[in-house]
Amino acid sequence: MRTLILATVAAAAFTAIAAGRVSQKDSAQSGPRSGYSYLAPETQRLQEDDFANPGMLWVEQGEVLWNQPAGLSGKSCATCHGDAAQSMRTAATRYPAYSLAARHVINLEQQINRCRTTRQVASALPYESQNQLALTTFISYQARGLPMNVAIAGPAAESFRRGRTFFYLRRGQLDLSCSNCHEEHPGGHLHGETISQGQVNGFPIYRQLWQAMGSTHRMFAWCNEAVRAKPYPAGSQEYVDLELYERWRGRGLPVETPAIRR
Amino acid sequence: MPNTRVRVPNTAKAGEVVEIRAMIMHPMENGFRVDSQGTAIPVHIITDFVCSYDGAEAFRVRLEPGLSANPTFSFFIRATQSGPVDFLWQDQDGTITKASASIEVT
Amino acid sequence: MSSRQLTRRVAVARLGAGCVLVALAPLCARGGETETMSVIRDTFGDVTPKTGRITLELPPLAESGNSVPLKVSIDSPMTEADHVHRVCIFANRNPRPLIATVIFTPQAGKATFSTTMRLSDTQDVIAIAEFSDGTIWTEQARVMVAVGACDTLQRRF
Numbered sequence: 001m002r003t004l005i006l007a008t009v010a011a012a013a014f015t016a017i018a019a020g021r022v023s024q025k026d027s028a029q030s031g032p033r034s035g036y037s038y039l040a041p042e043t044q045r046l047q048e049d050d051f052a053n054p055g056m057l058w059v060e061q062g063e064v065l066w067n068q069p070a071g072l073s074g075k076s077c078a079t080c081h082g083d084a085a086q087s088m089r090t091a092a093t094r095y096p097a098y099s100l101a102a103r104h105v106i107n108l109e110q111q112i113n114r115c116r117t118t119r120q121v122a123s124a125l126p127y128e129s130q131n132q133l134a135l136t137t138f139i140s141y142q143a144r145g146l147p148m149n150v151a152i153a154g155p156a157a158e159s160f161r162r163g164r165t166f167f168y169l170r171r172g173q174l175d176l177s178c179s180n181c182h183e184e185h186p187g188g189h190l191h192g193e194t195i196s197q198g199q200v201n202g203f204p205i206y207r208q209l210w211q212a213m214g215s216t217h218r219m220f221a222w223c224n225e226a227v228r229a230k231p232y233p234a235g236s237q238e239y240v241d242l243e244l245y246e247r248w249r250g251r252g253l254p255v256e257t258p259a260i261r262r
Numbered sequence: 263m264p265n266t267r268v269r270v271p272n273t274a275k276a277g278e279v280v281e282i283r284a285m286i287m288h289p290m291e292n293g294f295r296v297d298s299q300g301t302a303i304p305v306h307i308i309t310d311f312v313c314s315y316d317g318a319e320a321f322r323v324r325l326e327p328g329l330s331a332n333p334t335f336s337f338f339i340r341a342t343q344s345g346p347v348d349f350l351w352q353d354q355d356g357t358i359t360k361a362s363a364s365i366e367v368t
Numbered sequence: 369m370s371s372r373q374l375t376r377r378v379a380v381a382r383l384g385a386g387c388v389l390v391a392l393a394p395l396c397a398r399g400g401e402t403e404t405m406s407v408i409r410d411t412f413g414d415v416t417p418k419t420g421r422i423t424l425e426l427p428p429l430a431e432s433g434n435s436v437p438l439k440v441s442i443d444s445p446m447t448e449a450d451h452v453h454r455v456c457i458f459a460n461r462n463p464r465p466l467i468a469t470v471i472f473t474p475q476a477g478k479a480t481f482s483t484t485m486r487l488s489d490t491q492d493v494i495a496i497a498e499f500s501d502g503t504i505w506t507e508q509a510r511v512m513v514a515v516g517a518c519d520t521l522q523r524r525f
Contacts, residue, residue, distance in 0.1 A: 051269055
């Protein structure tokens with residue numbers, strides 16, 4: 001028992017020190033800026049247009065799936081969670097989060113799959129599948145306008161630390177870390193494209209390049225491949241940890257799902 | 263059944279020209295994308311979009327791969343009679359998707 | 369690249385509405401542009417369109433070639449006797465120059481529509497409209513594209 005208390009105090013102290021050290025670096029910039037602010041005016045208008053924003057097609061499809069019975073249980077998400085506008089209002093602001101059942105930090109996609117496999121007795125949704133994107137977009141959309149606010153202390157501290165290490169570690173043939181572009185050169189240009197801060201408050205996003213919705217893990221894989229590093233699999237703990245760090249890094253930015261990005 | 267969104271004003275005065283918007287979820291594969299194995303994904307597009315109203319065709323588009331994915335159109339119709347505004351999308355393989363919304367003309 | 373072509377385009381614009389667009393031929397001298405001319409000839413026959421009556425609204429610089437907003441407004445009363453029959457939109461350096469064909473009826477009320485299109489590169493977007501009286505009119509606008517649609521779709525992720 002005493003060991004546990006000591007360990008918890010040590011973890012809390014370490015996190016506080018770590019957070020303090022990192023927040024000095026972050027505040028050297030002008031604070032977190034959403035990818036929205038790096039878009040051309042036409043694209044910003046498209047994101048604001050709830051009719052023409054293609055991401056809304058996925059929100060609507062997600063709503064259909066929310067109410068559809070799934071698996072052997074015959075239950076839909078709505079059976080347990082009722083009206084998503086109420087029950088899912090803050091979900092996207094809190095994930096990735098530590099799961100007591102899984103005993104590690106999981107993201108929204110993994111939480112949905114846990115519900116599907118254990119409660120609904122349905123198959124897990126594969127990453128980047130139409131149905132998974134529709135559900136995560138619909139659920140994240142319920143939190144639109146609310147600031148991202150993930151917990152990084154206590155049981156999530158280990159995952160947060162790993163995610164932060166990932167963000168600052170150079171990788172790939174081009175030997176670049178996330179921070180090299182997104183913390184040191186936001187607003188700069190790379191082949192005619194403006195580098196953003198790489199925040200994740202808009203995810204899942206409708207990316208113009210993909211002409212489809214994409215999750216954070218797809219984005220991380222794309223970025224890793226861009227520096228000629230081998231991407232981690234979607235759903236890997238590495239990417240979940242990175243996602244947790246990213247959500248903390250952009251804390252306070254409002255959820256913009258479904259956002260449009262280049 | 264692909265997801266569609268349409269916007270038709272609820273009411274309009276007779277003779278008024280109103281804006282109609284219609285969108286469908288579709289990748290509009292243009293044949294230039296490659297899969298993870300490097301093989302080009304074949305062309306797969308919606309080829310026709312038709313808006314019918316008051317018993318006749320009002321507006322039609324013949325789509326090509328050069329249009330964006332999830333094609334969206336904004337156009338106008340002259341409100342003449344209360345009734346449905348019908349939308350139809352046809353895929354290159356012949357699949358038809360329909361949607362409809364009503365307009366009340368006073 | 370741009371200044372010589374822009375000068376030509378400004379010269380064409382200065383010819384004013386209703387002028388015969390003979391200048392269209394030398395502008396379409398290279399690659400995709402020659403193909404565009406032949407596609408236009410196949411669609412409309414060997415006619416020389418007049419410039420005017422069409423307004424093209426396009427961003428001068430498109431940050432993503434995958435989704436370029438286009439608005440076409442054509443000056444016409446859209447009556448049974450006098451209306452626009454069809455409009456063809458071309459992008460003269462796309463691998464497939466024809467982007468869409470829009471068919472209007474008098475029930476449309478206004479010969480105006482908007483959509484989004486894919487552009488592979490900085491190029492001209494050309495609209496050619498055929499009216500109920502058989503006359504053909506045209507207008508074009510140049511769009512600079514930062515990231516083209518066709519080559520960026522090669523990636524795996």
